[in-house]
Amino acid sequence: FFGTSVLPQDVQDSMGIALYALFLGLLLPSVRKSRSALVVAALAMALSAFIKWTPCFASMNRGIAIMIATCMAALFGAAMFPLNKESQRP
Numbered sequence: 259f260f261g262t263s264v265l266p267q268d269v270q271d272s273m274g275i276a277l278y279a280l281f282l283g284l285l286l287p288s289v290r291k292s293r294s295a296l297v298v299a300a301l302a303m304a305l306s307a308f309i310k311w312t313p314c315f316a317s318m319n320r321g322i323a324i325m326i327a328t329c330m331a332a333l334f335g336a337a338m339f340p341l342n343k344e345s346q347r348p
Contacts, residue, residue, distance in 0.1 A: 302331035
């Protein structure tokens with residue numbers, strides 16, 4: 259891709275780290291407030307590790323694996339921790 263080829267390799271490498279730092283910065287405040295958010299985040303991490311370390315998924319793109327793990331954990335969270343009608347009101 260042309261847009262990334264103009265960036266130095268050190269900057270390209272640090273972008274991956276910055277993405278995870280941004281994700282943690284958004285995740286930690288909600289995890290501190292809610293047990294359900296902690297469970298869903300832990301499940302997403304466990305599913306991501308499972309996908310990474312399972313040989314049949316070894317060739318899967320890492321970004322796709324993270325999206326699959328996140329969506330599966332979110333579906334689990336929606337099923338196990340539904341919102342009450344009172345909590346949906348602003």
